[in-house]
Amino acid sequence: MEKDIQRLFKQHYTKMLRVARTILYDEQESKDVVSDIFEGLLRGRTVLMPDTEERYLLTSVRNQCLKRIHHQDARHRMETATAGQASDTEHDDERIADIVEFVVSHLTEQEQRIFHLRFSEGYSYDEIASAEGISRVAVWKHLSHALKEIRNRFNPKGL
Numbered sequence: 001m002e003k004d005i006q007r008l009f010k011q012h013y014t015k016m017l018r019v020a021r022t023i024l025y026d027e028q029e030s031k032d033v034v035s036d037i038f039e040g041l042l043r044g045r046t047v048l049m050p051d052t053e054e055r056y057l058l059t060s061v062r063n064q065c066l067k068r069i070h071h072q073d074a075r076h077r078m079e080t081a082t083a084g085q086a087s088d089t090e091h092d093d094e095r096i097a098d099i100v101e102f103v104v105s106h107l108t109e110q111e112q113r114i115f116h117l118r119f120s121e122g123y124s125y126d127e128i129a130s131a132e133g134i135s136r137v138a139v140w141k142h143l144s145h146a147l148k149e150i151r152n153r154f155n156p157k158g159l
Contacts, residue, residue: 008057012057016037017031019058019062019065023065023066037060043130103115114143115146
């Protein structure tokens with residue numbers, strides 16, 4: 001397995017990096033994206049077929065780059081939105097404290113861990129499933145339940 005990944009790295013790294021640079025315009029971000037893909041291959045159970053491996057790797061690069069751009073855009077929008085609401089910071093801090101207190105007192109320990117991994121650590125569903133020893137569907141169910149409980153408590157009218 002490791003030899004296959006070394007072969008893939010030697011054979012496709014340059015092209016993958018070129019695709020990432022074209023999308024991200026950032027050398028370090030591009031290297032990170034490509035490294036993350038190979039790390040995922042090392043950790044995962046993905047089996048690549050020789051006739052589609054290049055297409056899979058290049059598609060993975062594109063998808064990871066687009067995901068990073070989306071996260072950067074969302075972060076920028078959030079920073080912009082919160083910059084205009086600096087006066088509400090105290091109120092926001094109280095609301096966050098209320099939500100944290102609710103999470104600790106109303107969710108199971110496993111739901112709390114999953115919630116933390118997803119929203120504080122930024123783990124993907126696959127990473128959480130692996131860390132918790134459960135399926136992606138179970139991760140989704142736990143997060144769905146936790147978010148439903150939080151919504152019902154803090155936004156009962158669905159506003």
